[in-house]
Amino acid sequence: MSASALPDGAASKAPGPGGTTPVLEVRDLVKHYGGTTVLAGIDLVVAENQVVTLIGASGSGKSTLLRCVDLLEEVDDGRILLDGVDVSDPRADAAAAQRRMAIVFQGYNLFPHMTAAQNVALAPRVVHGVPAREADERGRELLERVGLETFAGSYPDRLSGGQQQRVAIARALAVRPRLLLLDEITSALDPELVGEVLKIVGELADGGMTILMATHEMGFAKQVSDTVCFLDGGRVLESGPPEQVLGDPVQERTRQFVARVVAERLS
Amino acid sequence: MAVVGRDGARTEVTHAVAPSPLALERAAYRRSRARRSTLVAVVSTLVFAAALVLLVTNSPGWPRVRATFFDPATAWESLPAVLAGLWLNVRVLVAAEIGILVLGLLLAVLRTLRGPVFFPVRALAIGYVDLFRGVPLIIALYLIGFGVPGLRLQGVPTDAAVLGTVTLILVYSAYVSEVFRAGIESVHPSQRMAARSLGLTHRQSMRLVILPQAVRRVLPPLLNDFVALQKDVGLISVLGAVDAVRAAQIQQANSFNFTPYVVAALLFVLLAVPTGRIADALSARAARRQGAV
Ligand SMILES: Nc1ncnc2c1ncn2[C@@H]1O[C@H](COP(=O)(O)OP(=O)(O)OP(=O)(O)O)[C@@H](O)[C@H]1O
Ligand SMILES: [Mg+2]
DSSP: OOGGGSSSGGGGSSSOGGGSOOSEEEEEEEEEETTEEEEEEEEEEEOTTOEEEEEEOTTSSHHHHHHHHTTSSOOSEEEEEETTEETTSTTSOHHHHHHTEEEEOTTOOOOTTSOHHHHHHHHHHHTSOOOHHHHHHHHHHHHHHTTOGGGTTOOGGGSOHHHHHHHHHHHHHTTOOSEEEEEOTTTTSOHHHHHHHHHHHHHHHHTTOOEEEEOSOHHHHHHHOSEEEEEETTEEEEEEOHIIIIISOSSHHHHHHHHHHHHHHHO | OOOOOOOHHHHOOOOOSOOOHHHHHHHHHHHHHHHHHHHHHHHHHHHHHHHHHHHHHTSTTHHHHHHHHOOHHHHHHHHHHHHHHHHHHHHHHHHHHHHHHHHHHHHHHHHHOOSGGGHHHHHHHHHHHHHHHHSOHHHHHHHHHHHHHHTOOTTOOOOHHHHHHHHHHHHHHHHHHHHHHHHHHHSOHHHHHHHHHTTOOHHHHIIIIIHHHHHHHHHHHHHHHHHHHHHHGGGGGGGTOOOHHHHHHHHHHHHSOOHHHHHHHHHHHHHHHHHHHHHHHHHHHHHHTGGGO
């Protein structure tokens, strides 16, 4: 692993920046699908209250990495440490680890047979044992926070893409996750809606939420990220503060990718 | 934390404007077209029905057929007995349907269990479905209806209606489990993934996320199987249970007139009509909601 794959030199050891244990530490993570290797040794660290952003070409494995971190895929090699505990170990309590994370999927994945409010209140109620009334109350607050209180009783098929996306965010926040995973939450939205959703994420970041996210929105990545990781060839090819990775990348491939994305945005 | 822009106002555009002359004229045209189509359909149906009635009533054997199959007096006389028999059919139908839904759902869920631990369970469920889907209902009825009492075991029921119900449950649950399984598999894996990411257990995600969606999708085929069952409850008569079919047979043996069978047939049809309409309504609703998922 090249040293540039890590946010800072010492991060591969257990303590993260500031000497405390990072919320998430991924070490040498490998994932194959059939014969193809999608992740070929990923290293990254997300410290508390930090926002780490994954960028990379389509198919570079951003979604796969997020699913692996959320223990939705079995990893083939390497470790995933959540608050210093290896949760990728088959002997570890995966369900307990999953309860401390929440993911917003690229395709929303709302439950179509439940209203927005029911989607949001489900996990607090049945997983976290929150009394129904309190769960509903919490759900209402969250829907209000994402600007959807009037749609609490609507089914997902009656909501626009951006509205569904925001319900998905509310659903993820309802479990009060230690680590929030966001997978290209704006890729299916038109520019006007992108702004709304990104605003919510910005507010979460300001509020101290620990976030690992994948995005194609370079401007947004620059705004909210503490660290940007460029995925290429199944590895973190380059990572560091957004001004550096997006503004003045060390690696030629990063430079090409950023230039291409920016060009696409402008055209 | 600030609230982001509400877009309720932006997306909820209402049309409170009065329709223009153009819209009114087009609506009138559409209505006249609809009236015309209805008229054509009604007239052609009537013509066809009249032709059929004329053909049958003018056939050389019609007087004989009318006397043996459509005799009003015999029909009236046999009605109470046939109705009493039908009451047994209805009870068997209800009991069997409940058993079929429970067993069918159980089998379907067992077949979805993954992992080598559950291999024996899965294999048993598959074997069960293969067996009872393959065996003709009438043979299953004979084997269970006459075979089981023949064992003379203590505590095992020997009542023909009970054994008939059990057989219907065994055979139909094999079909119904396949319907449920198709429904479960039609729910996209991303739904299960979403449930798991929220920390739901396998059972919780089955009960709260997968099954509600699966059952909704398979309601029309389930009702279809229910209609088929409504007729097949008449087969318990082969075991000697005095249901509508058996009652009609007894009447026929007395009078040498087949009208009681026609009475029984009409009653079965009447029984099936509401279910058919419900199935249609549900299919239509499912089709309307198609875009949803
Ligand atoms: N379930 C799967 N089975 C087989 N191959 C898969 C599966 N999921 C992903 N892949 C493959 O893994 C690679 C990485 O996919 P992934 O979805 O992680 O990319 P991504 O970086 O999220 O892309 P995008 O920016 O388009 O969302 C792709 O080549 C994809 O075909
Ligand atoms: Mg992706």
